[in-house]
Amino acid sequence: MATITSIHGADVSPPHGPTHARLRQLLEALHAQQHTEQIMQARIVSLQVELDGYRKRLQRLNGLAHQQQRQALTDVLTKLPNRRAWELRLNEALACHRRHGGDLQLAFLDVDHFKRINDDFGHPAGDKALRLIARLLASRLRDSDFLARYGGEEFAILLPNTGREAGYAVLSELCKSIESAPFHVRGRRLRITCSAGLASFSAGESGVDTLRRADQALYRAKRNGRNRLELD
Ligand SMILES: Nc1nc2c(ncn2[C@@H]2O[C@H](COP(=O)(O)OP(=O)(O)OP(=O)(O)O)[C@@H](O)[C@H]2O)c(=O)[nH]1
Incomplete structure (x- = not known):
């Protein structure tokens, strides 16, 4: 083709x-x-x-x-910030206080004769009391305050922008609210009291020293009969 x-x-x-x-x-x-x-x-x-x-x-x-x-940074029992968290926050608050000044209160609050609750009613009752106290304290503080479980039956509180008298009033209120809390164990109402020590940060003082003064005030409150608040 x-x-x-x-x-x-x-x-x-x-x-x-x-x-x-x-x-x-x-x-x-x-x-x-x-x-x-x-x-x-x-x-x-x-x-x-x-x-x-x-x-x-x-x-x-x-x-x-x-x-x-x-x-x-959280305490397992109470769900509050733990001691490590407290140390971090304290350093922040101190740095802020050094830069800007102002009023800053530090308090330790310790449950009185807590061992007796454990001994008389058992460890779970003691745990329940600690949880109740933690809830009460947290509910009565301002968002700008800082509450931590410092250890055992001891709580640490930072109150920024709070003067000495106001700090005293806050702490007294916290102790009263714990004393009147409806804490029941085995059908019995238990009255729980606390002792507290309060110290103000002063310019130029180290955090360790303020902490020591608050701790000494707490020790005085215990020595002077418990269920009381001492100022340093
Ligand atoms: N249930 C319970 N008990 C705890 C916990 N941590 C510490 N404790 C107990 O708290 C008790 C503290 O006893 P102490 O240091 O003698 O103090 P206290 O009996 O409160 O006496 P004062 O502080 O002097 O009034 C001890 O028996 C500890 O075992 C906890 O997480 N749960």
Whole structure:
């Protein structure tokens, strides 16, 4: 059969020669490039999926780290900040007090004869009393105050922007509220009293010294008969 080389005078013969070879080369290069682009696109999609996975994992790990940090600073029994948290907050408050001055009170509050509650009614009753006291104290303090379980049956309180008289009134109120709390164990109402020591931060004094003065005031309150508040 004869090859058609022209239609209405136009040349339609298959391309040949060096131009044809060059066109084929370019076409092959184009196909190769398109193939590479497809592979790259697929790789980009899979990397994005991988990156999303890493982001989610990082979020989970951050959440876990925050949770662990919170746990490390929280007392398990009362859910109050623990002594470590107290030390961190105290340092912050001291730095702020040194820079800006103002009134800052520090108090220690200790349950009287707490051992008797454990001895007479058992450790779970003692735990219950500590939880109740923690709730009472927390509910009566301002958001800007700081309350921590310092250890055992002792609580530490920071009262920023509070003068000495106001601090005394707050502490008396806290002790009264504990004394009148409806604490029952085995059907019997138990009267729980506290002793407290209060000290004001003074300019130029180290935190350790203020802490010592508040502790000495608490010791005096115990020695002077308990169920009382002493100022340093
Ligand atoms: N249930 C319970 N008891 C605790 C906890 N931590 C400390 N205690 C007890 O608290 C008691 C403290 O006793 P003491 O230091 O003699 O003090 P106290 O009996 O309160 O006497 P004063 O402070 O002198 O009035 C001890 O018996 C401790 O075992 C706790 O988490 N739960």
